[in-house]
Amino acid sequence: MSERGGTRGGFGTRGGRGGEGGRGHGEGFRGEGEGRGRGRGEGRGRGRGRRGQRPKEDSTKSWVPVTKLGRLVNDGKIRSLEEIYLFSLPIKEADIIDRLLPGLKDEVLKIMPVQKQTRAGQRTRFKAIVVVGDNNGHIGLGVKCSKEVATAIRGAIILAKLSVIPVRRGYWGNKIGAPHTVPCKVTGECGSVLVRLIPAPRGTSLVCAPVPKKLLQMAG
Numbered sequence: 001m002s003e004r005g006g007t008r009g010g011f012g013t014r015g016g017r018g019g020e021g022g023r024g025h026g027e028g029f030r031g032e033g034e035g036r037g038r039g040r041g042e043g044r045g046r047g048r049g050r051r052g053q054r055p056k057e058d059s060t061k062s063w064v065p066v067t068k069l070g071r072l073v074n075d076g077k078i079r080s081l082e083e084i085y086l087f088s089l090p091i092k093e094a095d096i097i098d099r100l101l102p103g104l105k106d107e108v109l110k111i112m113p114v115q116k117q118t119r120a121g122q123r124t125r126f127k128a129i130v131v132v133g134d135n136n137g138h139i140g141l142g143v144k145c146s147k148e149v150a151t152a153i154r155g156a157i158i159l160a161k162l163s164v165i166p167v168r169r170g171y172w173g174n175k176i177g178a179p180h181t182v183p184c185k186v187t188g189e190c191g192s193v194l195v196r197l198i199p200a201p202r203g204t205s206l207v208c209a210p211v212p213k214k215l216l217q218m219a220g
Contacts, residue, residue: 063095073099081138085166094161097140101164106132106157107218109211111149128152132160133218140164141215167219172199 065071070093072078081100084091091097097104109129116123126149133139142160146152170183181199188195195212206213 063099065093065095067092069093070096081164081166091162091164094158097161097164101134101138103134103136104132104138104161105134105218106130106160107214108153108156109214111152114145126152128156130156130160131215131218132157132164133215133220135218135220137167137169137220138164139167139215139219169220170199172201177202 063070063074065074069078069084069089069091073096078084079100081097084096107130109131111126111128114125114127116125125145125147127143127145128149130142130144130153131139132142140160140163142156142158142163144152144155144159146155168183169179170181171179172181180202181204182197184199186197200207206216208216
């Protein structure tokens, strides 16, 4: 019986499902090891660990810059965004903005579904529009499209940080106190949309539509 059990069981004796023989390769399949079998060990199911859980990322992971500008910021040789704007250097890493502007805030302006007609039918994705600013002369706008809303928002925040620009502020009338308005009349176009900013006296607050109001508030 022992020889027969060894032949049918593979490499061991026929000593039960949890033994070294089992049906197959012992501890790997139906034993108590870390294989793919249904044994009582820690390796139950496919892969290791509990089903449905992703490996935890280290939250204290430090920033490792990959560009020369990022290394200069990480070493403390560049301490303000104005030094980067002075030489018109391209910013390729969002962590540069996080390091130089620690008080940066982000706000989701709109999330809208977009569709594309394909041969298999309509493909639906989500477009997120996010604005970032520090209420002190820096503003950035990012637009990202993705299959999931969370992924679109995360990508839009990164693009908004990469597109941060300085905002010039000025006075209306006497130059007393801190700047409180735009320095002059300015006009901007985007497609068929025309936006015109006009200086106003101190205390007038923002007189504009809700969306431009959020942008101007984030810009300071």
